[in-house]
Amino acid sequence: MSNFHIETLAVHAGQNPHGDPTTNARAVPVYRTTAYNFRDSKHGADLFGLRELGNIYARLMNPTNDVLAQRLAALEGGAAAQTLASGTAAIYFTVTNIARAGDEIVSADNLYGGTFSQFDAILPNAGIKARFTPVNDFAAVEAAINEKTRLIFVEAVGNPALDVADLEGYAAVAKKHHLPLVVDATFTPPPLLRAIDHGADLVIHSLSKWIGGHGAGIGGVVVDAGKFDWTDPKFALYNEPDAGYHGLRFAHDLPDPLKPVAFSLRLLTVGIRNQGPTLAPDAAWIFLQGVESLPLRIARHSENALAVAKYLERHDKVAWVKYPSLTHPELAAKYLPNGAGGMVVFGVKGGSKEARAFADALNGEIFSLLANVGDAKSLVIHPASTTHSQLSDDDLRKGGVLPELIRLSIGLEHIDDIVSELDRAFAAI
Numbered sequence: 297m298s299n300f301h302i303e304t305l306a307v308h309a310g311q312n313p314h315g316d317p318t319t320n321a322r323a324v325p326v327y328r329t330t331a332y333n334f335r336d337s338k339h340g341a342d343l344f345g346l347r348e349l350g351n352i353y354a355r356l357m358n359p360t361n362d363v364l365a366q367r368l369a370a371l372e373g374g375a376a377a378q379t380l381a382s383g384t385a386a387i388y389f390t391v392t393n394i395a396r397a398g399d400e401i402v403s404a405d406n407l408y409g410g411t412f413s414q415f416d417a418i419l420p421n422a423g424i425k426a427r428f429t430p431v432n433d434f435a436a437v438e439a440a441i442n443e444k445t446r447l448i449f450v451e452a453v454g455n456p457a458l459d460v461a462d463l464e465g466y467a468a469v470a471k472k473h474h475l476p477l478v479v480d481a482t483f484t485p486p487p488l489l490r491a492i493d494h495g496a497d498l499v500i501h502s503l504s505k506w507i508g509g510h511g512a513g514i515g516g517v518v519v520d521a522g523k524f525d526w527t528d529p530k531f532a533l534y535n536e537p538d539a540g541y542h543g544l545r546f547a548h549d550l551p552d553p554l555k556p557v558a559f560s561l562r563l564l565t566v567g568i569r570n571q572g573p574t575l576a577p578d579a580a581w582i583f584l585q586g587v588e589s590l591p592l593r594i595a596r597h598s599e600n601a602l603a604v605a606k607y608l609e610r611h612d613k614v615a616w617v618k619y620p621s622l623t624h625p626e627l628a629a630k631y632l633p634n635g636a637g638g639m640v641v642f643g644v645k646g647g648s649k650e651a652r653a654f655a656d657a658l659n660g661e662i663f664s665l666l667a668n669v670g671d672a673k674s675l676v677i678h679p680a681s682t683t684h685s686q687l688s689d690d691d692l693r694k695g696g697v698l699p700e701l702i703r704l705s706i707g708l709e710h711i712d713d714i715v716s717e718l719d720r721a722f723a724a725i
């Protein structure tokens with residue numbers, strides 16, 4: 297289907313156009329099963345021996361999840377994709393599918409709080425060290441790379457400071473050092489951005505946000521561009537016989553047509569099969585409903601958020617405002633020509649106390665005070681006292697999480713109603 301536009305792929309890609317093969321159901325059914333029948337013991341043996349392809353056990357294969365994975369791969373212009381139980385799992389199992397004990401990764405420092413903690417505090421337990429560099433500081437990235445580095449990680453639009461990553465700059469450094477570029481594009485799903493077109497090798501989304509779009513489930517995906525050459529011996533997990541998959545060398549022993557997606561196959565057969573971060577098919581079904589309207593919704597999110605940012609820029613109780621296309625117009629024009637997403641952050645004049653009072657005043661009929669983004673409903677949070685409260689003051693400043701910062705995830709409500717609620721909350725402080 298690759299000749300069709302993103303809007304068309306969002307509705308059709310990955311599904312048999314004649315419906316479900318056994319029932320002709322037009323919608324993708326939820327396959328709620330743990331295992332799949334073998335016709336006889338020879339069939340079972342052939343499936344296990346990979347002499348025949350087919351379903352065995354739902355920890356690693358489910359037709360509902362498969363449609364979702366293929367659809368998201370099509371939207372991102374990738375060669376394959378794996379769905380996982382959360383965006384967090386997608387990040388962890390991507391890193392550990394490339395780096396092993398003794399290896400390092402280089403990451404931008406303006407990360408989603410949970411990802412920062414994972415890299416900073418949890419990867420070291422697996423023997424993997426993360427080196428953090430300021431976003432778009434390519435001299436710092438170069439300086440952080442050494443012979444142990446195995447990947448570069450960046451958020452396309454950083455959470456919560458809303459910096460826009462210069463993906464082509466990152467891709468150039470990654471290429472020079474023959475490292476895969478891993479992009480968390482959660483804040484900018486297609487058609488806002490297709491990171492692979494700008495040099496990403498792996499694109500990660502938390503499906504829990506705009507792709508699901510209704511605050512109704514947790515999931516993640518990793519899309520594999522299928523372009524990275526894993527035969528470089530420094531990628532030991534791809535070049536040494538893999539004890540996690542009967543001695544297969546993933547960069548060498550796969551049949552030629554599968555070699556480009558060695559990352560994705562290893563993630564499925566080693567990470568997902570034997571470590572178990574499987575997406576539930578019910579959640580996959582929810583995300584399929586979300587994907588169908590994603591292009592329409594994300595356009596409205598972007599339009600509403602831009603209007604809110606402009607309103608805030610004019611407000612006398614606002615110290616500063618960040619919105620990607622207003623704060624970084626050149627990078628946004630290059631990478632986000634179709635809209636800059638649904639997030640707006642701003643500083644309330646005064647500081648932490650005033651910001652918290654504002655969040656409490658806004659929490660009402662339209663805005664909900666909670667730790668999520670990407671819902672159809674508008675959301676508000678004060679990150680310094682909640683999502684990012686486990687970080688040190690120094691790490692907070694590095695991540696751009698200032699005490700007066702309020703983070704808004706702008707929903708699909710009418711813009712006049714959103715603005716009148718903001719007016720009401722400002723009047724109350």
Ligand SMILES: *Cc1c(COP(=O)(O)O)cnc(C)c1O
Pocket residue numbers: 382383384385408410411451455480482483502503504505514515516669
């Ligand atoms: C929410 C989020 C994650 C984590 O995803 P979960 O599905 O909540 O595990 C990772 N990165 C970004 C940018 C996010 O917003």
